[in-house]
Amino acid sequence: xxxxxxxxxxxxxxxxxxxxxxxxxxxxxxxxxxxxxxxxxxxxxxxxxxxxxxxxxxxxxxxxxxxxxxxxxxxxxxxxxxxxxxxxxxxxxxxxxxxxxxxxxxxxxxxxxxxxxxxxx
Numbered sequence: 001x002x003x004x005x006x007x008x009x010x011x012x013x014x015x016x017x018x019x020x021x022x023x024x025x026x027x028x029x030x031x032x033x034x035x036x037x038x039x040x041x042x043x044x045x046x047x048x049x050x051x052x053x054x055x056x057x058x059x060x061x062x063x064x065x066x067x068x069x070x071x072x073x074x075x076x077x078x079x080x081x082x083x084x085x086x087x088x089x090x091x092x093x094x095x096x097x098x099x100x101x102x103x104x105x106x107x108x109x110x111x112x113x114x115x116x117x118x119x120x121x
Contacts, residue, residue, distance in 0.1 A: 064074040073081075 060075075064076060067074045
């Protein structure tokens with residue numbers, strides 16, 4: 001005969017409680033003070049930090065995947081574009097200063113300027 005749902009739920013609860021105590025019960029047994037507690041706290045903090053890093057990585061992966069699905073640029077792609085844009089701004093700045101220098105101090109006749117003139121048609 002099948003057990004009533006109450007009995008099944010009660011058994012489930014006791015099983016869950018035993019599992020919880022076996023897994024997390026040790027944390028409640030930490031001493032109130034002393035080096036053992038400090039060591040345990042450091043260990044727990046390190047573990048929590050590692051879990052948070054992994055969660056952040058998973059969140060980033062999910063975000064980027066969703067953005068790609070919506071055909072939008074991801075943060076990584078935008079970062080790459082910004083790096084390229086900064087590089088191009090630097091190049092434009094250098095070329096602008098070279099042109100200004102050339103215009104302020106044109107080469108004397110017969111000197112090689114390093115700039116090739118194009119013929120007008």
